[in-house]
Amino acid sequence: MIRVQHITKRYGMHVAIANVTFDVKQGEILGFLGPNGAGKTTTMRIITCFMPPSEGTVEVAGFDCFEHPQEVKQRIGYLPESPPLYQELTVTEYLTFVGRLKRLSASRVSSRMAHVIEQLGLGEVRHRVIGHLSKGFRQRVGLAQALIHDPPVLILDEPTVGLDPKQIIEIRELIKSLAGSHTLILSTHILSEATAICDRVVIIDRGHIVAEDTPAQLSSRMRQSEKMSLTVKHPSHDWLERLAAIPGVLHVVQGATPETSIIECELGRDLREDISQFVVEQGVGLLELKPLLLSLEEVFLQLTQQDEQPTPQKDPSQV
Amino acid sequence: MTPVNTLIAKELRCFVVSPVFYVVGAVFLFIAGFLAHLMVVNAGQQAVRFLQMQNTYAQLNLNELVFRPIFHSLDIVLIFLLPMLTMRLFAEERKLRTIELLLTSPIGINEIISAKFMSVLLIYLGLLGLTGLTPVVLSFYSAFNWDPILTGYLGLALQGAFFLACGVLASTLTENQIVAAFLSFGIIIVFWLMGGLGAMLGETTLGTVISYLSFAEHYDRLVRGLLEAKDIVYYLSGTILMLFIAHRVVDSHRWQ
Numbered sequence: 001m002i003r004v005q006h007i008t009k010r011y012g013m014h015v016a017i018a019n020v021t022f023d024v025k026q027g028e029i030l031g032f033l034g035p036n037g038a039g040k041t042t043t044m045r046i047i048t049c050f051m052p053p054s055e056g057t058v059e060v061a062g063f064d065c066f067e068h069p070q071e072v073k074q075r076i077g078y079l080p081e082s083p084p085l086y087q088e089l090t091v092t093e094y095l096t097f098v099g100r101l102k103r104l105s106a107s108r109v110s111s112r113m114a115h116v117i118e119q120l121g122l123g124e125v126r127h128r129v130i131g132h133l134s135k136g137f138r139q140r141v142g143l144a145q146a147l148i149h150d151p152p153v154l155i156l157d158e159p160t161v162g163l164d165p166k167q168i169i170e171i172r173e174l175i176k177s178l179a180g181s182h183t184l185i186l187s188t189h190i191l192s193e194a195t196a197i198c199d200r201v202v203i204i205d206r207g208h209i210v211a212e213d214t215p216a217q218l219s220s221r222m223r224q225s226e227k228m229s230l231t232v233k234h235p236s237h238d239w240l241e242r243l244a245a246i247p248g249v250l251h252v253v254q255g256a257t258p259e260t261s262i263i264e265c266e267l268g269r270d271l272r273e274d275i276s277q278f279v280v281e282q283g284v285g286l287l288e289l290k291p292l293l294l295s296l297e298e299v300f301l302q303l304t305q306q307d308e309q310p311t312p313q314k315d316p317s318q319v
Numbered sequence: 320m321t322p323v324n325t326l327i328a329k330e331l332r333c334f335v336v337s338p339v340f341y342v343v344g345a346v347f348l349f350i351a352g353f354l355a356h357l358m359v360v361n362a363g364q365q366a367v368r369f370l371q372m373q374n375t376y377a378q379l380n381l382n383e384l385v386f387r388p389i390f391h392s393l394d395i396v397l398i399f400l401l402p403m404l405t406m407r408l409f410a411e412e413r414k415l416r417t418i419e420l421l422l423t424s425p426i427g428i429n430e431i432i433s434a435k436f437m438s439v440l441l442i443y444l445g446l447l448g449l450t451g452l453t454p455v456v457l458s459f460y461s462a463f464n465w466d467p468i469l470t471g472y473l474g475l476a477l478q479g480a481f482f483l484a485c486g487v488l489a490s491t492l493t494e495n496q497i498v499a500a501f502l503s504f505g506i507i508i509v510f511w512l513m514g515g516l517g518a519m520l521g522e523t524t525l526g527t528v529i530s531y532l533s534f535a536e537h538y539d540r541l542v543r544g545l546l547e548a549k550d551i552v553y554y555l556s557g558t559i560l561m562l563f564i565a566h567r568v569v570d571s572h573r574w575q
Contacts, residue, residue, distance in 0.1 A: 011575065048423045051573045073425040084420035086329070088336045100325035101424045145420070 001026045001153060001183040002047065007056030009042050016042045017207040019056075024200075027180045031198030031215075032187040033300060039207040040187040041081055044155050047185070048078045060153055074103065077151040079159055083142025087131030091122055091141055094130055095148055102149035109148075116144040119174065135162040143171070147178075154178065156186040160193060172197050191300055203303055210303045226265045227292040230275065233285025235259055246271065246278055262292070322426040323434045330408075330438030343403045344446055347396065351450040354392050358385040359457070381463040382544075386454070390471045390542045393450075397475070397482055398511065402503035404442060405486025406496040408435045409569070413494045418572075428569050432562055436487050443479045447472070467544030474541030477554035478534060482507050484561035491568040510534055 002024040009016045017039035024030045034040050046053045047060065049069040057064060063071040086094055092113065099109035117126055120140045125133055130141060139162055146154060159175065160168045176197050178184060188194055194201050195215045203211040203218075211218060230243070240261055244252045248271050251264040265271045272289060279286045334340040362384040369379075412418040421431050454468050482503075489503035490496075510533055517530030530536050534557070537550040 045419075050419055050423050070425045070427075073423055076423065078419075078423045080416060080419045082416050084415070084417040086333065086417060087415075088333050089329070093332070097325060097329045098420065098424075101322050101421075101426060103322060103425055 001028075001061060002185065003057075003059040004043070004047065005057050005059075007043070007046055007053040007058060009039075009046065009051075010054045015207055017204075020204070020207070020209055021056075022202055022209065022212060024183055024185060026183055028200060029175065029179045029184045029186065029198045031194035031201040032185055032204065033189065033191065033194055033201055034187075034204040035189065038204045040204060041157055043204070044078075044157050044185065044187060048076050048155055049073055050078075074149075075151050075153055077146035077149065077154045079142050079146040079154075079156045081157045081161075083138055083145070085130045085138055085141060085145075088129065090129050091117075091126045091133075091144075094141065095144055098145045099148045104149055112148050112150060116147050119147070120144050121170070136164060136167050139163055140167075140171075143174075152182060154182050154184045154186075156184065158187055158189075160188070160190070168193075203300060205303065226267060226269065226271075228263045228265065228272065228275070229255060229260060229288070229290050229292050230263055230279070231255075231257075231260045231288040232279060233259065233287055235261075235284055236282075239284070242282070243275075243278075246274060248274070259287070322424070323430050323437075326421075326426070326431065326434035327438045327441070330435060331441065334404075334438070334442055337407075339403055339407070340442065343400050347400050347446050348449055350396050351389070351393060351453070354389050355385070355450075355453040358388050379461075381457065381461055382467050385457070386463070386468055386471060387542055389453070390475065393475060394478060394538060397479055398504065398507050401443065401479060401482040402486045402489070402500040402507070404439050405483055405490055405503060406500040407490070408439065408487055409490040409565075410494055410496045410499045413572075414496075422573065428566055432487065432566050432569065436484060436562060439483050439486070440480055443483060444476060447475055447479065464544075467542070470544050470546050471542045473546075474538050474550075477541075477551065477558075478538050481534060481554050481557045481561070484558040484565075485510075488561045488565040488568070491565045491572075 004020060004022050007020050008018050020039070020043060022030075032040050032043070042051075045051050047058055047065070049065045049072050052066060057066070059065070060072045061075050063075075065072050086097075089097065095113045095116065096109055099112060100106075104112065117123055120143060122137070122140060122144060125137055130138065133141065139159070143156070143159060146156065156175070160171050163171060172193065175184065175186065179197075179199070186198070198215060201211070201213065201215050201218060202209055232239075235258060236242070240252045240254060243249060243261060243263060248265050248269050249263055250266060253262050254260070255262050263271075263275065272291070276286060276289055279289075362379060362381060365384065366379050409418070412421065422428070451472070454463075454465075457463070458465075485506040486499075486503040489506060490499040492502060493499050512533075513529050514533035514535030517526050517528075517533060517536075520526030520529060531553070534553070537553045540547060540550055
C-alpha cells in the first residue's frame with residue numbers, strides 16, 4: 001500500500017533522514033518510533049506530499065507522490081503533530097470545510113460527518129467553536145478531520161498526545177478498529193502504545209532506520225538472558241549471594257525494595273521451579289515470582305544508545 | 320461546490336467573525352463618507368462665492384470639485400487599509416500550521432492562492448460598492464457626468480486588486496501578521512514612489528519605464544475619465560505577477 005524507497009531529506013547541510021526504506025502492507029498498522037528530532041515528522045510529511053524528498057521515491061496505493069500528488073492526497077488522511085484547526089469555526093463547519101476540500105459531494109459530507117462525530121464522540125461539542133474546546137476535544141476534531149473522507153491510508157503524527165488516560169484508551173481502540181480496512185502509519189514516542197496497537201514497528205534514530213519488526217520479535221531478539229523478579233517476606237542479609245549460588249543463575253541484583261530481587265538466568269532455561277523450591281526450603285516466605293519480559297522501552301534504549309553522539313543536531317522541521 | 324468555492328466561503332466566514340474586518344470596514348467607510356462631505360461642503364462654498372462675486376449661477380463642475388479629489392484621497396487610504404485585510408491570509412495559516420491541511424489536501428497551490436485572493440477582493444468590492452452611495456445621492460441634487468465616475472470606480476477596483484495581490488504576496492513571506500502588513504505597505508509605497516522618480520527623470524527612456532511601472536499615472540488617467548487598454552493591462556499584469564510570485568513562495572516553503 002505504501003512503498004517508501006531510499007528517501008533522503010536534507011535541510012541545507014543537515015541530513016534529516018537518510019536512505020529510509022520500508023513498506024506498509026494493506027490493512028497493517030505500522031508504528032513509527034524514535035526520539036524527538038529523529039525524522040519521524042519529516043518522513044510523514046514526505047509521504048503525505050507536504051514536502052518532496054531530496055532523493056528517493058514514495059508510492060501510495062500505486063501512485064507516485066511526485067508524479068500524481070493529487071491522487072495520493074485524495075487517499076490519505078493526515079493528522080499532523082499539531083492538529084490543523086481553524087479556531088473561529090464550529091466543529092461541524094470545520095468538518096464540512098475539510099470534507100469539501102477533499103472533494104466529497106454535499107450528501108457524502110453530511111453522512112460522513114454524522115459518522116465521524118459518532119465515532120469520535122464529538123456529539124456534545126458539534127456546534128461549539130473550536131477555539132473554545134479543550135485539548136482532548138481538539139485532538140479528536142483533528143482525528144475526525146483525517147477520517148472525514150474515509151481514506152484508505154491514515155497517517156497520524158502522535159495521535160494520543162495531550163489526551164487523558166481514558167481518552168487515550170478510546171483513541172487506541174478506535175485506531176485498532178480502523179486496521180484491516182485502513183492502512184495506518186502512526187508515530188509515537190510512547191512505546192507501550194506501539195506495543196499495544198502496532199502490527200509492526202520501525203525504529204528510527206537520527207534519520208536512520210535502526211530496527212524494523214513486530215514488537216514481540218524485537219524484544220525477543222534483543223534479549224540476552226531470562227529475567228525474573230522474586231519477592232520474599234523475610235530475606236536474610238546474604239540472601240542475594242545465596243540465590244546466585246543456584247545452578248543456572250547468572251546474576252542477582254536487588255530490586256526496588258530490599259525484599260525484591262532481580263534474577264538473571266541463562267537464556268532458554270526455565271528456572272522458576274528450582275528457584276521456588278529453593279525459596280520454600282529456606283523458609284523466607286515466598287510472595288511473588290514472575291518472569292520479566294524485555295519491554296520495548298529497553299529495546300528502544302539499547303538500539304538508540306548504541307552509538308550516541310555527544311551533540312545531536314536539532315531537526316529544523318521540529319521547531 | 321468546488322474546493323476553491325469552499326475555501327472562499329471559509330475565508331469569508333473567518334472575515335465575518337474577525338474584528339479586523341469590522342475595524343477596516345468602518346474606518347474605510349467613515350473616511351470615504353467624511354471626504355465626500357468635505358468636498359461637497361467645499362463645492363457649496365465655492366458656488367456661494369461665485370454667486371456673490373459675479374451675481375450669476377455658475378455651472379459648477381462636480382466631477383472636478385468633488386469626485387476627483389475623493390478618488391485621489393481614497394487611493395491613499397487604500398494603501399494603508401488594504402494590507403490589514405490581507406495580512407492574515409497566509410501568515411496565520413503558517414503560524415497555526417493549518418497550511419499543512421491545505422497542502423496535503425487534493426487542491427493545488429494556485430487554487431489556494433486564487434481562493435484567498437478572491438475572498439479579500441470580494442470583501443473589498445463590497446466595501447467599495449457601499450461608497451457608491453455618494454454619487455447616487457448627489458445625482459438627485461445636481462447634474463454631473465457619470466463616465467469619469469465609472470472609470471474612477473474601475474480604477475479603484477483595479478488599484479485595490481493590485482494592492483491586495485501585493486498583500487497576499489507579503490503574507491506568504493512571513494508567519495507574523497504585523498510584519499506581513501508592513502511588508503505590503505512597503506511594496507505598495509515603493510510602486511507609488513516610482514511615480515515621483517519617473518517624473519524627476521522626465522521624458523528619458525528610463526523615466527518613461529519607471530513611470531509606467533508606478534500605478535500613479537495609470538490611476539490618474541482612469542480618474543480623469545480616460546479608459547485606455549494599457550492601464551487595464553498594467554493592473555491585470557501587476558496583479559497576476561504578484562500572485563504568481565506568491566505561488567512560488569508558498570511552493571518554495573515545501574522544500575525548506
